[in-house]
Amino acid sequence: MRHPPGQEDGVVQWDPDLYERYRLLRERPGRDLLNAIPEVTVRSAIDLGCGTGYLTRQLVNRFAGAHIIGLDSDDAMLAKAAAVPSRIDWQQADIGDWCPSEPVDLIFSNAALHWLPDHTTLFRRLVGFGAPGGLLAVQMPDNFAAPSHLLLKELTQREPWRDSLSGALDHSAVLAAADYWRILRPYCQTVDIWYGDYLQVLEGDDPVLDWVSATALLPVIAHLPPTQAADFTQSYRLALRKAYPKEKEGSTLFPFRRIFILARI
Ligand SMILES: C[S@@+](CC[C@H](N)C(=O)[O-])C[C@H]1O[C@@H](n2cnc3c(N)ncnc32)[C@H](O)[C@@H]1O
Structure with missing residues (x-):
């Protein structure tokens, strides 16, 4: 349920149009994950945290005939996804509560699982829902040591925001590659994990702020009343301008690291 503006309640509310502003850059690691999936028979697939659904539609193209x-848990993202006619079965639910009635051939998730805590339990649970011979294919941001995320975290610990924002950000969910291997290997035939470093070239006056406003900044906005949220955003804007100065020709470089996990169950 959306809440009226100004009633901050800690619930992250996605803005599909803002999120899709950098659609091509956000889509690229998802396509890289899809391209890494080997030729397998897929009768059923799920896109966990499907957002506006552009990768879910790619799954339809790739696996004709599959269910x-x-x-996704967010009504606005799902509404945008469902606005495009397709044979996809859109479902509103929390990934943490998802429990399929039958084993699934492909469990796919792009840029979503880092929003959930306790990856040891989560990843064990997810592979437990996979069919024998099926695949778990996951991509998550692993950019939490970048200035964009460190500055955000640091600002949440400053006055006057500290009390309202205590516990609002969890940048510790994503584990090291070796940890995912150890978690998954007992339940999987093969576990392939790699990183991708994307040198993102952004345009505009505050492009890094625009980028994170659609994602990492959302939990902060969800916990602050509007005037405090505006002050916080302004402080963050100034810090980001220093950390990510424009190149001579006007672009801003925003390197972004991502982790990929492809496990055969
Ligand atoms: C960064 S977007 C990624 C969307 C899409 N997978 C893509 O690659 O464009 C993250 C999505 O995960 C969803 N999400 C985050 N936590 C979730 C949860 N616990 N259960 C279901 N969906 C969740 C959000 O609503 C959002 O649509």
């Missing part, structure tokens, strides 16, 4: 579910 494909796009699952």
Whole structure:
């Protein structure tokens, strides 16, 4: 349920149009994950945290005849996804509560699982829902040591925001590659994990702020009343301008690291 502006309640509310402003850059690691999926028979697939559904639609193109579910908890993201006619079964639910009635051939998730805590339990649970021979294919941001995320975290610990924002950000969910290997290997035939470093070239006056406003900044905005949220955003804007100065020709470089996990169950 959306809440009226000004009633901060800690619930992250996604803005599909803002999120899609950098659609091509956000889509690219998802396509890289899809391209890494080997030729396998897929009768059922789920896209966990499908957002506006552009990768879910790619799953439909790739796996003709499969039953494909796009699952997300956010009503605005799902509404945008469902506005495009398709045979995808859109479902509104929390990934943490998802429990399929039958084993699934492909469990796919792009840029979503880092929003959930306790990856040891989560990843064990997810592979437990996979069919024998099926695949778990996951991509998550692993950019939490970048200035964009460190500055954000640091600002949440300053006055006057500290009390309201205590516990609002969790930048510790994503584990090291070796940890995911150890978690998954007992349940999987193969576990392939790699990183991708994307040198993102952004345009505009505050492009890094625009980028994170659609994602990492959302939990902060969800915990602050509007005037405090505006002050916080302004302080963050100034810090980001220093950390990510424009190049001579006007672009801003925003390197972004991502982790990829492809496990055969
Ligand atoms: C960064 S977007 C990624 C969307 C899409 N997978 C893509 O690659 O464009 C993250 C999505 O995960 C969803 N999400 C985050 N936490 C979730 C949860 N616990 N359960 C279901 N969906 C969740 C959000 O609503 C959002 O649509």
